[in-house]
Amino acid sequence: MRRTVQTPERPPNDREESRDTLRTEFAFELPRGYVDDSGTVHRSGVMRLATARDELVPLRDDRVRENSAYLSVVLIARVVTRIGAVDDVHPGIIEDLFASDLAFLQDFYRRINAEGHTRAAVTCPSCQEEFAVDLAGGRLGES
Numbered sequence: 032m033r034r035t036v037q038t039p040e041r042p043p044n045d046r047e048e049s050r051d052t053l054r055t056e057f058a059f060e061l062p063r064g065y066v067d068d069s070g071t072v073h074r075s076g077v078m079r080l081a082t083a084r085d086e087l088v089p090l091r092d093d094r095v096r097e098n099s100a101y102l103s104v105v106l107i108a109r110v111v112t113r114i115g116a117v118d119d120v121h122p123g124i125i126e127d128l129f130a131s132d133l134a135f136l137q138d139f140y141r142r143i144n145a146e147g148h149t150r151a152a153v154t155c156p157s158c159q160e161e162f163a164v165d166l167a168g169g170r171l172g173e174s
Contacts, residue, residue: 055080056112057143059136063129065114073115078136081144085109094122107136 056079064074089095089105101122108122117124125133154161 057139059139061114061128061132062135063132065117065124065128065132067117071115073117076114077112078110078139078143079112081106081110081140103133103137107133107140110140111136 056077059076059078061074061076064072066072085106089102089109092101092105094101095105104122104125108120108125111120111125112118114120114124125136128136152161
């Protein structure tokens with residue numbers, strides 16, 4: 032015998048709504064930007080949450096087997112869905128990033144997949160005040 036239980040309808044409050052939704056894509060701004068063949072600089076992009084497959088598939092890649100440092104290039108290429116106008120992000124695109132941009136994306140990956148957010152605690156070098164910044168980007172003066 033099957034039983035169906037219905038819960039009474041009620042409007043969700045902000046706390047319930049945020050618990051029930053899962054953010055799977057995160058926008059970012061590269062510190063320097065990807066420079067394409069025509070010289071155009073692409074800085075804004077989107078990274079999605081990684082799946083277990085995203086972390087397992089690169090381990091079978093011959094480039095990763097030959098050089099374990101290549102793992103992050105293949106992994107980042109799987110989860111970055113766009114950099115500027117470039118929608119076909121592949122390991123070759125990631126290889127052409129400046130080292131600071133690759134380091135940024137590696138940290139961004141760790142933050143959204145392990146910590147679940149893009150905020151970082153920082154300390155002002157002048158006044159030593161501690162505050163949080165959002166690594167996802169945004170330009171100065173924007174809120």
